[in-house]
Every structure is written in structure tokens, then in C-alpha cells.
Amino acid sequence: MNGTHIVNKLNELENRNYNIGSKISQTIHNMHPNDVRFIVFYNFAQLIRSIKIYFILKEEYLKERQWYIEIYLQKWGQSWPVTAGRLGTILSDHTIQNSDFDQVMLIAYTQILFSIIDSRFRLFTTAIDATACNEGTEKFYKIHDWLLKRLNKKGQYENFLKFFALIRNTVHHNGRYMNKRYPKPPPISYKQRTYTFEHKKVVEYEGGAFQLLLFEITPDLISMLEDIISSDVILKGPSIPDPMGR
Numbered sequence: 001m002n003g004t005h006i007v008n009k010l011n012e013l014e015n016r017n018y019n020i021g022s023k024i025s026q027t028i029h030n031m032h033p034n035d036v037r038f039i040v041f042y043n044f045a046q047l048i049r050s051i052k053i054y055f056i057l058k059e060e061y062l063k064e065r066q067w068y069i070e071i072y073l074q075k076w077g078q079s080w081p082v083t084a085g086r087l088g089t090i091l092s093d094h095t096i097q098n099s100d101f102d103q104v105m106l107i108a109y110t111q112i113l114f115s116i117i118d119s120r121f122r123l124f125t126t127a128i129d130a131t132a133c134n135e136g137t138e139k140f141y142k143i144h145d146w147l148l149k150r151l152n153k154k155g156q157y158e159n160f161l162k163f164f165a166l167i168r169n170t171v172h173h174n175g176r177y178m179n180k181r182y183p184k185p186p187p188i189s190y191k192q193r194t195y196t197f198e199h200k201k202v203v204e205y206e207g208g209a210f211q212l213l214l215f216e217i218t219p220d221l222i223s224m225l226e227d228i229i230s231s232d233v234i235l236k237g238p239s240i241p242d243p244m245g246r
Contacts, residue, residue, distance in 0.1 A: 001211060003059035009215060010052040013222075017045040020226050024235075032239040037229045039242045040120050044222055047112050051214070054105055058098065065094040103174075106210050110171045113213070114164070117221060121147055127240045128233060141165070151231050157224055163190050164217060166197050171209055175202045191216060 021041035028037060061067045072078050080092045081100070118140050125147050126136040133146050144161050148154040166188065170177050183199035197203055205212045229235060 001207075003055055006055050006214070007052055007059070010048055010055065013214075013219060014045045014048045014052065016219075017041040017048065017222060020222070021045075024226070024229060027235065028239075030239060032241045034242045036120060036123050036240045036242040037234065040116065040225055040229075041222070043116050044218075044225075047109070047116070048218070051105065051109055058101075062094070062098055062101070068094045068097065102210070106213075107171055109210075110168050110213060113218065113221065114168050117161075117164075117225075118143075120225065123240055123242075124228065124234055125150075127237060147228075151228060151233065153228065153231075156227075159188060160190070160220060160224070163188050163195070164221070166195070166203075167205075167209065167213065167217065170197070170203045171213075175209070176200055177203055 018041070021038045024041070025031060025035075025038040028035060031038070061071075073080075081097065121140070121143050122133075122136040125132050125143055128147075128150060133143050136143065145154070145158070148157055162185075166177065166185070169179060177197040177199060179197075179199055185197055187194050187196045189195075193206065195203065195205075234240075
């Protein structure tokens with residue numbers, strides 16, 4: 001998938017979030033200006049827009065070594081990185097710079113994506129019952145288990161959220177699944193593909209982890225949030241202000 005295709009698909013996904021947020025905001029009565037029930041889709045859009053800009057920058061500038069020479073090195077007075085593997089060796093290869101950038105952005109994207117889901121699930125849980133899950137402070141798996149049971153949606157989303165958590169684990173360990181306490185979870189299916197996770201072993205994702213997260217996991221997380229928020233107990237309940245909203 002080339003850069004232009006990626007950017008165009010991300011643009012469609014960004015606009016989808018604006019449309020969902022607008023639609024939900026029109027159905028909420030006595031809505032707080034920063035009500036999380038619609039603001040969450042603008043949070044998704046912000047994340048997607050930021051990663052879209054990253055891909056545009058790569059396509060327009062970072063593909064060429066000359067940009068690094070003229071802008072990064074000469075204009076800004078930076079230097080080529082020193083590798084940790086061969087101590088003291090200077091790597092004047094811009095593709096290594098780009099590979100490092102890719103890795104940082106993949107981890108950042110995954111972490112922010114998880115944070116959006118984790119924090120909103122906690123807000124939904126305490127909005128329904130302020131005392132649930134130790135006032136919303138339990139580990140995420142306990143939070144999502146309680147919320148999905150309460151909304152009668154555990155069968156729809158439990159395995160999907162487990163899969164997302166497993167992917168997050170591998171992203172944070174450079175492609176390897178690392179969990180001594182849960183070294184070999186049962187194989188998990190997602191979109192007619194079965195994935196196996198085993199402690200210390202690399203997990204292969206068709207098309208790579210980034211594309212799986214961007215174009216399969218992210219759209220499904222958005223659909224899940226839309227479905228959860230559309231539940232009567234949440235949509236018709238009291239306002240849920242986003243504590244981080246502006």
C-alpha cells in the first residue's frame with residue numbers, strides 16, 4: 001500500500017469520525033459541551049489526522065536523503081545517529097532514520113489508541129455505577145468485562161478487545177509477545193485469520209502491524225464505541241463530561 005493510498009484511506013476514516021460525532025451529538029439531550037459520548041470521536045479524528053500528517057511528511061520529504069542533508073543536518077545542525085549495536089558507529093543512512101521514526105510512531109499510535117478506549121470505558125462504567133470496579137480504577141480487563149456484561153455485549157466484543165490487548169503487547173516488545181504469567185494464550189481469530197501468541201516469540205501480521213492497526217483494528221474500535229454509546233443506558237443517561245476536554 002503506497003503513501004497516497006494510506007493517506008486517502010486515513011482521510012476517509014477521519015471524516016467518518018466527524019460524521020459519527022455529529023450524529024450522536026444530535027441525539028443527546030442536555031449535553032455537556034465536552035460530553036465524552038461525542039467528543040471521543042473527535043479524539044479518534046485527532047489521532048488519525050496526526051498519523052495522516054506523519055505519512056504525508058514521509059511521502060513529501062523523508063523519502064529523500066537530500067532532505068536530511070539540507071534540512072536536518074545543515075539547516076538545523078543535527079547529526080547522523082550513532083548505533084547502539086556497533087558502539088560509536090555513525091549511520092549516515094536516512095532509511096535507518098525513517099525506520100526508527102516508523103517504530104516510534106507505531107508505538108505512539110498504539111498507546112494513544114489504547115488510552116482512548118481504556119479511559120472512555122472507565123468513564124462509561126462509573127457513569128452507570130459510580131462504585132463499580134473500585135470506582136473505575138481496576139485493571140482494564142475487569143473494566144471491559146463489567147461494562148460489556150452490563151450492556152449485554154460481551155459476546156460481541158470480548159475476543160476483539162483481547163486481541164487488541166495482545167497486539168499492544170507485541171508492539172511494545174518490538175514484535176514479540178512477552179508475558180511470563182500468560183505464556184501461551186489460546187489462538188485467537190480475527191476476521192477469518194487465526195493468530196497465535198507465545199512468550200518471547202515474534203507474531204507475524206499480514207501486511208504488518210501498522211496496517212492491521214490502522215485499517216482493521218481502528219475502524220472496528222470506532223464501530224464498537226459507536227455501538228456502545230448508542231446503548232440506551234449510556235445514550236439516554238446523564239451527561240458524561242470528558243475530564244480532559246477543552
